[in-house]
Amino acid sequence: MKFLKIPAATITRLSLYTRALEVLIRDQVTVVSSKTLAELCGVNPAQIRKDLAYFGQFGVRGVGYYVKELIFDIKKILGLNKEWSLAIVGVGNLGCALVAHENFSKQGYRFVAAFDADPIKIGRKLVTGLVIHAPDKMSEVCREKGVEIGVICAPAQFAQDIANRLVEVPVRGILNFAPTQIQAPEGFKVENVDFSVKLDNLAYHLTAG
Amino acid sequence: MKFLKIPAATITRLSLYTRALEVLIRDQVTVVSSKTLAELCGVNPAQIRKDLAYFGQFGVRGVGYYVKELIFDIKKILGLNKEWSLAIVGVGNLGCALVAHENFSKQGYRFVAAFDADPIKIGRKLVTGLVIHAPDKMSEVCREKGVEIGVICAPAQFAQDIANRLVEVPVRGILNFAPTQIQAPEGFKVENVDFSVKLDNLAYHLTAG
Numbered sequence: 001m002k003f004l005k006i007p008a009a010t011i012t013r014l015s016l017y018t019r020a021l022e023v024l025i026r027d028q029v030t031v032v033s034s035k036t037l038a039e040l041c042g043v044n045p046a047q048i049r050k051d052l053a054y055f056g057q058f059g060v061r062g063v064g065y066y067v068k069e070l071i072f073d074i075k076k077i078l079g080l081n082k083e084w085s086l087a088i089v090g091v092g093n094l095g096c097a098l099v100a101h102e103n104f105s106k107q108g109y110r111f112v113a114a115f116d117a118d119p120i121k122i123g124r125k126l127v128t129g130l131v132i133h134a135p136d137k138m139s140e141v142c143r144e145k146g147v148e149i150g151v152i153c154a155p156a157q158f159a160q161d162i163a164n165r166l167v168e169v170p171v172r173g174i175l176n177f178a179p180t181q182i183q184a185p186e187g188f189k190v191e192n193v194d195f196s197v198k199l200d201n202l203a204y205h206l207t208a209g
Numbered sequence: 210m211k212f213l214k215i216p217a218a219t220i221t222r223l224s225l226y227t228r229a230l231e232v233l234i235r236d237q238v239t240v241v242s243s244k245t246l247a248e249l250c251g252v253n254p255a256q257i258r259k260d261l262a263y264f265g266q267f268g269v270r271g272v273g274y275y276v277k278e279l280i281f282d283i284k285k286i287l288g289l290n291k292e293w294s295l296a297i298v299g300v301g302n303l304g305c306a307l308v309a310h311e312n313f314s315k316q317g318y319r320f321v322a323a324f325d326a327d328p329i330k331i332g333r334k335l336v337t338g339l340v341i342h343a344p345d346k347m348s349e350v351c352r353e354k355g356v357e358i359g360v361i362c363a364p365a366q367f368a369q370d371i372a373n374r375l376v377e378v379p380v381r382g383i384l385n386f387a388p389t390q391i392q393a394p395e396g397f398k399v400e401n402v403d404f405s406v407k408l409d410n411l412a413y414h415l416t417a418g
Contacts, residue, residue: 006417008410009218015409019390040390078409079416094306101303102365103388103405149411156311173411179312181232181249191411193404196312200224200287201217202358202382202400207288208215 010051014074016041017048021071022106033064080108087113087147087171089162090154091121091132094177098151099126112145117158135165142169149173156180163190219260223283225250226257230280231315242273289317296322296356296380298371299363300330300341303386307360308335321354326367344374351378358382365389372399 020040024032034045041048052058055077059065075081086104088095088111098104099111114130115138116122122134133141142150150166152159152174159178166174173189176182184190229249233241243254250257261267264286268274284290295313297304297320307313308320323339324347325331331343342350351359359375361368361383368387375383382398385391393399 011410011413012406014413015406016403018409019403023390077413079412080409084408084412092306093302093309097301097303097306098404101388101404103403104408107405107408109405109408148415149408172415175408175411179310181228189411189414191407193407194225194228194312195307195310195402196316196318197221197224198400198402199293199313199316199318199358199384200227200289201220202384202398203288203293204220204223204286205398206357206381 006054010054011078013041013043013047013051014078017051018071018074018078018080018107021067021074024067025071030067031064032067032070034059037065083108083110084148085110085112085146086149086151087111087115087138087142087145087166088130088151088153089115089135089138089166090152090158090178091116091126092153095151095153096126098153098177099128099130109149111151113141113147115141117154135162138165139169142166142171147171149175152176152178152182154178215263219263220287222250222252222256222260223287226260227280227283227287227289227316230276230283233276234280239276240273241276241279243268246274292317292319293357294319294321294355295358295360296320296324296347296351296354296375297339297360297362298324298344298347298375299361299367299387300325300335301362304360304362305335307362307386308337308339318358320360322350322356324350326363344371347374348378351375351380356380358384360384360386361391362386 020037034048038045038048058070086109088099091114111130114126114132115135116132117135121132124132148171150171152162154162156178159180159182163174163182163184167184167188176190176192182190229246243257247254247257267279267282295318297308300323320339323335323341324344325341326344330341333341357380359380361371363371365387368389368391372383372391372393376393376397385399385401391399
């Protein structure tokens with residue numbers, strides 16, 4: 001199943017399909033055609049079939065997809081049939097927003113540890129009850145809590161140092177919101193989130209359109 | 210130049226190239242090979258040449274790209290040779306983080322208006338000096354300030370209503386951070402930002418890898 005190189009865009013779309021399928025489950029829809037699912041996701045039906053074909057055969061010809069079955073299968077493909085334990089590093093406005101973000105917990109991402117270098121914040125609790133620890137407790141706390149993914153929300157100039165600490169813990173991957181490129185050892189997975197890239201997309205379409 | 214349909218991934222990569230080129234400018238590098246630029250961006254050199262080929266001919270064979278020239282050209286393609294005026298709607302933790310985010314202003318995105326429905330916040334000033342207005346002032350303030358892009362940072366249940374107001378202003382596009390799909394009239398551009406999609410990408414690679 002994992003012999004083919006799967007395009008990154010396919011993985012992103014699988015993720016979007018699960019969002020649409022969750023809405024269908026909420027609305028008690030049990031079966032969906034690829035046409036309807038495609039409309040909900042803003043792609044064409046052939047794209048959905050192509051994306052799923054990388055991972056096997058899904059759906060029933062002339063019937064469509066069983067919603068619960070498909071979401072179960074996609075979540076398994078994405079590794080979302082488990083909960084992931086996250087640490088937030090940097091609990092400023094953005095860090096607080098992420099910890100409280102309902103989509104994260106809904107998708108099975110749980111923040112189990114929080115860190116900040118600001119002495120005023122250390123020892124305080126976030127609204128979720130998480131205690132904020134000093135960065136020098138990172139290895140100890142992350143190991144104790146079984147942190148798998150570190151989420152960096154610190155200013156750019158501290159991001160690399162934080163990443164180095166997270167690699168040392170070791171966590172398994174990093175989601176980086178700091179506006180800078182992070183260096184990590186070969187094979188260590190870092191995803192960068194740059195809001196302004198989305199704005200560039202918008203600007204391009206407003207200009208070219 | 211605009212006859213071909215440009216893949217969305219190309220636009221996203223162009224945006225990433227500008228980030229790398231800005232680092233080169235900061236480091237006073239004047240010429241860069243496609244190999245070096247590719248390494249900085251985590252893509253292969255052929256990809257860069259292919260992405261740029263959609264828009265014309267760039268760089269000099271055997272020399273590389275003139276950094277300042279290339280960034281100027283890419284920014285022009287992306288519509289970033291101008292400043293964009295933004296309104297933030299919803300100034301909770303995330304909204305405050307976005308308004309203060311250094312990458313936005315660096316890329317020419319300026320928040321010129323802010324709105325929130327919370328009576329306690331209305332009339333207050335953000336750290337940037339922006340006054341928070343009530344949502345019913347949206348048309349008036351957005352027109353007065355020349356807002357082109359509305360950025361929605363409100364809870365999911367208010368997002369569609371806010372989008373409707375922004376469409377009515379009218380602004381030219383919406384960047385939506387609320388965890389819900391927004392309906393907009395045909396041809397009106399909405400970009401959705403879903404942090405958890407990035408986490409799904411990470412989860413997939415940690416599972417499949």
